[in-house]
Amino acid sequence: MKTLLVHYTPRNEMSNTKRMVDAFRSQIKNSEVEELNLSRDNPDFFLEDNLAAYIQRNYLGKDLTQDQKKSIAKMDRMTEQIRSADVVVVAYPMYNFSMPALVKAWFDSVMLKGKTWDTKDGTYVGLMQGKKALVLVASGGFYGKEPMTSREHALSLGKIEFQFMGYSDVRGILAEGMGAGEEHKMSSLEKSINQVQKIAQEWYANTKPA
Ligand SMILES: Cc1cc2nc3c(=O)[nH]c(=O)nc-3n(C[C@H](O)[C@H](O)[C@H](O)COP(=O)(O)O)c2cc1C
Structure with a gap:
């Protein structure tokens, strides 16, 4: 079993988002763990x-030429990485009501047709069935009431991307009010x-050592 922790936490030890990633990591059992730090890679x-x-x-x-293959090699590498994981956690702050641009670039990199989703008989099919995904977001404001609820495009978009790729269990947590004192x-x-x-305790409860 493999867990992939993807995070965009450029404030490092100051980051509220990073605290949630650390909390998840501390509960992982019986799984290989791979990390992708988007502000460095x-x-x-x-x-x-x-x-x-x-x-x-x-x-x-x-078929692609060698140059074409080279141009898409990093996207292919990130796509193979997500395909190899049974559990994926993606963590990032809300920036301007959405996800930071590098996080969107990561989703664009891994949501490749024929690899994580496809079309069949005129409809979209997710190819990642049986896998689990968790989206963790920290925001400065609160989004529980209108007009703020309709402005929340950070967590909601992350969840939609995983649902589209066919993940069987997609969860999300918004740590709101990080700027509220x-x-x-x-x-x-x-x-x-x-x-x-x-x-994390629920997801790793029945895992067995490899
Ligand atoms: C560039 C930038 C844009 C931000 N935009 C928003 C926003 O649109 N809505 C919001 O509620 N908080 C916004 N914030 C606040 C962050 O989401 C909040 O401070 C969060 O805790 C940052 O995550 P971190 O602690 O992991 O760095 C923004 C912060 C930055 C730096």
């Missing part, structure tokens, strides 16, 4: 060459950390 953006290569290969079924922040963060640990 940056995913590529789709640009002219790699987008052309992606369409040629994954939509049109054409020390007392509010600590109680919200502690609550989220407890939820993170509960999910």
